[in-house]
Amino acid sequence: MAPLNMVFGSVLRKNIIFNNAEVLYKRVNLVNAYSMYGPQFVEPVYKKDKQESMYESGEIENILHVPVKAARVDATCSVFHDELVRKFTNLVMRDGRKILARELIEEAFEKIKRIQLQRYHSTEDPEKKTSVLTDPLKIFHAALANSKPVLQLTPIKRGGVTYQVPVPITDKRSQFLAMKWIILAAKDKDPKVHFPEKLAWELVDAAGNQGKVVKKKQDLHRQCEANRAYAHYRWS
Amino acid sequence: MRLNCNLKIPARVPQKEPVPFKEILPLRLKETVSGKGDKTSDVACLHEMSIMFACFKNNEFNQELCSKEISSFQNCYKDFQNKKNIKKRQEQKGILIPGEKNLTHKQLNTLLRRFPPQ
């Protein structure tokens, strides 16, 4: 803890030295004690529009003359880059095969498009046509939003008995659970069916508030509701 | 083997009642307070949670109809977490506030350092 205590560089205007361990959660990137980067390193801003807005607002002065961490492999300045898709790719990835993970997801997006285009072209009603989402990215976002649980069950042990207590959930964890459930549902398939195709169907179903993942989320909510008495016992 | 064991008496013999008392650890309180008693089981947002559950029950777990309750529950939790973080940061400083009733272990330790027990 001593090196951690010594210099906690504030990225703001001056280096502030603290004797006790004060961590500035708000402004500075969370410092990892085992990281090869010292506390003065800043996360890179790789999106062009974010950079431009930082120039306009003047925030850029904070990071312009400060050492920057190396860019990640999947952090591109591409116009089509999406943060959620990046996270999802990481969860799909196994054994560090990022390229394969990316290809699987791209194929899944293509399949989503084909499924939705077929639906779009088969309906004659113009109202129904406009309601059919054909953008795979939008479907992905919708699927995630529909699969996110609102609260979770934690096991709490009291008097030798483990109770499943419903507890609030952070947004990040909720997002992670949604992504994980989607991937698990996509893996649960006939071996002849390819992963991208199954993933595409799962995403399309979830976006339409149907399918296994949404059902799992609703089952979780039902269980939480059934166990709501435990929450009242002053446990957290 | 223990430093204060009696080698003259064999181990298989039952002990002689009453057992003489030996002061191994000092019979004094420590000069610091541990942090174990500080933990409060504060439960957050139970009220919002129960409202949300009632709404769920009514609408058969259809999230779209309960969006207001859900957002109020999530906001409550976010506020709770923010307050908790601020409180934690304050506590870690160990700053003494005059007239405070429930002191944290850090505050007590600063007091004890200032006024050590004899």
Next chain:
Amino acid sequence: MVYNFFKNLTSEATLRGISSVLHKQRLFCTAAQASQILATNEKHITSFRTAESNPLKHNFDHAYRFYTIPVEVKNQLFQHGGLPKYFNEQAKAFMETCVMVRDPALEILHYLKTADYSRPAIRYVIYGESGCGKSITLAHILHYGLTAGFLLIHVPWVPNWMRVCKEVSNSATREGYVDLNLDAAEWLIHFKNQNAALLNNIDLRVSKEYAWSKREKTEEGVPLLELVEHGINRVKYASECVVALVKEIKLHSTQGRCKTLVVIDGFNAFFHPRTRVVTAEKIQVPPSKITLTEAFIEITKYDWCNGAVILTVDKTGVADDRRESFLPIYQLGKEGFEHLDPFVPISVREYSEKELESCLDYYVDRRWLQNEKSFTEEGRKELKYLCGMNPRRLMHVCAPL
């Protein structure tokens, strides 16, 4: 050279009048797209589409625009191959089969229209980098051939026979040769599908008797379709049937009873020293020892007239050791080059700026490009950079967007 002269001539404002205005309008349209999301309107649609679906009438007016192949024509021509697999999937997603009218195809169509058919058949060899549009160019020319009343001899993809053959059997009639009978029968079905309508109108008869076995024979004077039927029904003799059929057609063409268009994709596979065709004794068979090869070597010679031969050399159709260059002389080798020499080389290049814009507009119109950012100028610039102007790579890059 002749084609380029014509091209320059047609682009002069004084001669073209209206069409040059349209041309400029199209360019203006693309310039106005700068940073707006595209709106589909009449003017815009004509910038990347043309209503002219008759290839007989295609000329530089319709260049760099998509024309639709009617469904009946597609079923007649491409039921058993001819369009790349991924292209077919795209056509299914777009609910239509659209092909871009590009310079190489227009060039060949011009030559086909103006050639002297009393002279020996001219061989045209289409070459180009992978994914640049050779097969699609062939498809366009096939469509032209159909509408112009040519008898079509179309081999969708030669490496299908050389590397992914269905069944190998030793030839009964030729010593040391190998038959690919199932493939031959499939090809005969394909031939029949494409040419049945034409053969019912033109009466072509078999010129001599063919004895397949002691009891089976095809008499002289029987309609050509019967020869085809025989090959389909008696798969054992399918390869020999193909050879016989091709020789008959050559004869009929030379005698002026029909005009033939020979379209072969992946012709260099006939001249690669190795194939994946393996006999029952696990011996690799070179293309020169396969019966089917003979048929198509025959038809690509210049000793017949009243026809044209359009071939493609594709480096993806041969083994890994011959993929350094896509040029005809490298792909055909000494033997192939000498066989085809002299030929007209047609190069299929990557997309030009106009073609790329047209393609992207088409994808937007067909709802293939869905990402919001792909409608903006930055997005399009990025797509252009990512695909490197290669048509197939553009297709794959746009797939998840």
